[in-house]
Amino acid sequence: MxxxxxxxxxxxVAGVVTAEAPLYFEDPExxxxxxxxxxxxxxxxxxxxxxxxxxxxxxxxxxxxxxxxIEAGYSNQQVVEFLASRxxxxxxxxxxxxxxxxLLWFGPLLLLGAAAWAVVYVVRRHAGAAIDxxxxxxxxxxx
Amino acid sequence: MKRWRYGIPLAALVVLIGLLxxxxxxxxxxxxxxxxxxxxxxxxxxxxxxxDPQARWHSAALLGxxxxxxxxxxxxVSCREEHPLLVELSGDDRLPVYGLNYRDREADALAxxxxxxxxxxxxxxxxxGSAGLTLGVYAVPETFLIDAEGHVRYKHIGPLTxxxxxxHFVGALP
Numbered sequence: 001m002x003x004x005x006x007x008x009x010x011x012x013v014a015g016v017v018t019a020e021a022p023l024y025f026e027d028p029e030x031x032x033x034x035x036x037x038x039x040x041x042x043x044x045x046x047x048x049x050x051x052x053x054x055x056x057x058x059x060x061x062x063x064x065x066x067x068x069x070i071e072a073g074y075s076n077q078q079v080v081e082f083l084a085s086r087x088x089x090x091x092x093x094x095x096x097x098x099x100x101x102x103l104l105w106f107g108p109l110l111l112l113g114a115a116a117w118a119v120v121y122v123v124r125r126h127a128g129a130a131i132d133x134x135x136x137x138x139x140x141x142x143x
Numbered sequence: 144m145k146r147w148r149y150g151i152p153l154a155a156l157v158v159l160i161g162l163l164x165x166x167x168x169x170x171x172x173x174x175x176x177x178x179x180x181x182x183x184x185x186x187x188x189x190x191x192x193x194x195d196p197q198a199r200w201h202s203a204a205l206l207g208x209x210x211x212x213x214x215x216x217x218x219x220v221s222c223r224e225e226h227p228l229l230v231e232l233s234g235d236d237r238l239p240v241y242g243l244n245y246r247d248r249e250a251d252a253l254a255x256x257x258x259x260x261x262x263x264x265x266x267x268x269x270x271x272g273s274a275g276l277t278l279g280v281y282a283v284p285e286t287f288l289i290d291a292e293g294h295v296r297y298k299h300i301g302p303l304t305x306x307x308x309x310x311h312f313v314g315a316l317p
Contacts, residue, residue: 044281047171057246058281061272086279088177111159118152 023067030070037066037076041083042093050093176279176298183212183289184277188267191244192253200241200267203293209316210239212287213263213303214275216247217255219283225302226259233262238313242266245275245283288312 025031035052041062043054051059051066062083069079083091095101178184186202213229215222233240242263244252249268256266269275278287279298288297288311297311308314 044174057272061276065273065276085177086277087281088174088279090174114155 023063025067025070033076034067034070037070037079038063040080040093041066042091044087044091047090172282173300174281176295178279178287178295179298181295182293183287183295186267186274186277188243188269188274191242191249191266191268192256200265202289205241205289206293207291208239209288209290209296210241211312212241212243212289214243214245214278214280214283214285214287215266216245216283217251218247221302222284223259225284225286225304226262228303228305228308229262230260231262232308232313233264235313237316239264243274243278243280244268245280246270246272286312288315 023034025034038051041051043049043051043056043059043062045056045058046054049059051063065083066079069082074082080092089096089098095104097105183202187199189196190198190200211232215226229240232238240262242265244266247268247270249270252266252268256263267274272280282300284302286299286303287295290296296315299307299311303312
């Protein structure tokens with residue numbers, strides 16, 4: 001048995017172990033909603049991934065639940081609200097805009113604004129000093 | 144007056160560093176549960192190891208006395224850390240302990256209890272994790288404290304410690 005065969009066998013096994021039956025919809029519109037929702041929801045285990053590509057078992061459970069709810073006729077909002085009522089706001093992949101998250105959303109912009117203001121202020125002051133020609137004594141210029 | 148101007152960026156930097164240091168100290172693994180303070184969702188689940196496969200455990204039947212619901216699994220290594228504490232607690236009848244066997248094979252779960260001890264009055268079987276999803280379970284072990292009115296009082300993520308039991312579970316009983 002060559003190493004190549006062993007590697008191939010290993011890959012096949014790995015595929016089976018991690019593969020999950022893909023979830024389909026009869027209706028293409030439902031499928032689009034499903035894909036859209038997966039992008040909006042966070043995996044609580046692999047917290048930097050959305051449900052779209054997280055391999056965690058919990059993500060599989062959550063995907064199944066989203067699929068079940070869409071098939072049962074719930075709206076996108078109802079699906080998200082259900083998961084948020086169980087897992088909290090953190091389940092939104094994009095943090096919702098609330099009083100508590102204002103600093104999160106606008107903090108970097110504010111910092112950038114403050115930094116830009118500081119740069120402008122310093123440059124203006126410095127430029128002002130450099131162009132101050134009154135203090136230069138022109139008396140001895142050769143040309 | 145001149146010194147005051149230099150103080151502003153320094154102060155801003157100190158504030159920023161303070162915020163970042165605080166942020167680093169937070170653990171994103173501890174996701175607060177929105178269920179705390181709300182009624183426990185009604186659960187009706189098969190009982191692990193019960194001779195009658197149709198038998199169900201109903202959470203609603205437990206109203207009137209606070210209880211602890213511990214989410215565990217035979218594949219969960221950290222569960223072994225807290226297990227001796229649970230076994231000890233089961234001897235104390237101030238707080239009944241129920242288990243939720245999460246995403247596990249019944250045979251494995253029963254073997255695990257056989258080996259490490261069974262502190263649970265009953266363990267419910269949740270092989271697909273659907274009950275777990277209803278409870279917002281994302282890590283194992285997790286432990287819930289449910290009060291006599293059926294409201295979730297506290298949720299602990301990760302293995303229980305004696306301190307946590309004292310402060311939030313046994314210690315929080317009326």
